[in-house]
Amino acid sequence: MFASNAVHRVATGTMPPPPVTPLATRLARLVLAALTVVVLVFAWYEAEMNPAQLVRDAGNMATLGADFLRPDFTYWDLYFDSMLETLAIAIWGTLLAVIAGIPLGVMSADNVVPGWVAFGVRRVMDACRAINELVFALIFIAAVGLGPFAGVLALFIHTTGVVAKLFSEAVEAIDPAPVEGIRGTGGTWLQEIIFGVLPQVLPLWISYALYRFESNVRSATVLGIVGGGGIGMIFNDTMRSFQYSQASAILIVVIITVSLLDMLSQRIRKRYI
Template structure:
């Protein structure tokens, strides 16, 4: 019996592109239409109609820009030392956040933890993420006083909520095969997590932690405005004194430091991932 002959046209035929249903088009129109309507009704709320003030107050901006273009480096050693303190605040805050985020992330993953554990842990994660860094910083300034410790604790708790969510989502997307293989050997639950889960999520967890360290380096600068240590406090003092030349020098140091941290983070990602 001879095999059926397949015509060249049928072999090289290009499949038809996917077609959206009328319901899908209607849903897309509702979503994007709703976004457009929300933007339009928010114009007054955000005072967008007064954007022309950027040009009507041009003289003020010229004076401000002129001072910014003449950075004052007289106190550069103070600025560098305070920037280093800011980086240390971010480093310790991120480390403590990882220490808290790993068990919370595992406990919040629906595929490895029971629902009676997942639910309260996710509530705690949401609470930590919803409180801004500045609010936490103010609370810890009241609790432990002015200084870098308040900044470290504020960053640690807020970042712990963020990392725990990212960690749990990474765990929920793992391949079940390795976990089932470890389970088939009769290993306990802890070994399933250690040998079946952690090796799969470790690269993602590392990437998330490095990214948050970069973000926390900027957040720690802002926390200095409320007395939580770091270069932000010096920046706030210079701004209040209208010393924009010193502000320019501080901003340059912050930009250079954050850029170096970003380069270091990328190098670490390539090395570890």
């Protein structure tokens, strides 16, 4: 019956008109579109986008590409040792950040601590995340000198801000029933965290920690460029001395290492988490 009525309305042209978008909504969409165009144009000029330069410098790019296609592994033992140093920087930077991020992540979750505590801790963690690892590396290089220790400290501070935020979001998404049950039996706040919160968030926390370790291996490579130790220092030296074949070999070592770590991390997640 309802289907026949609908067919009849279509046949007789009595279908209700489509809803009319309010004028204010249409104007808002136009303003948003115009602002988007303005921002893109402004960013284009601020970034000095110049596609024609790619054509003008095609010869230099071809020479660079040809050298990169002939990787030189003459100093492979040096690359290997430097990559181990980079891994050590990432391991300790991540480990220290996770250790610090556990209590800070809990104190950033407003469902388990008072709101004013969570607000204050979050702002401190925002500051840690807002400053890039490279900036922290430059600061710690001035404080403790060149080398891997400065890289560890830089990764530690920045990664603490990242994992604390991820950990707090996991805590805020828990099922409150176990926590309320422990509280109802007279449990302390610490018991609520240990027995009500941690069992729910621990698998996710481990996954986040593994992901940040993978990311920190890449970041540790870049930190070496500014003097934070590891294979990045050698890569910077080879690029500045125009030894592109050796730079290509270093990049291959980094790519293989990161790929192996990614596969290992994926296997750990699937089997144990």
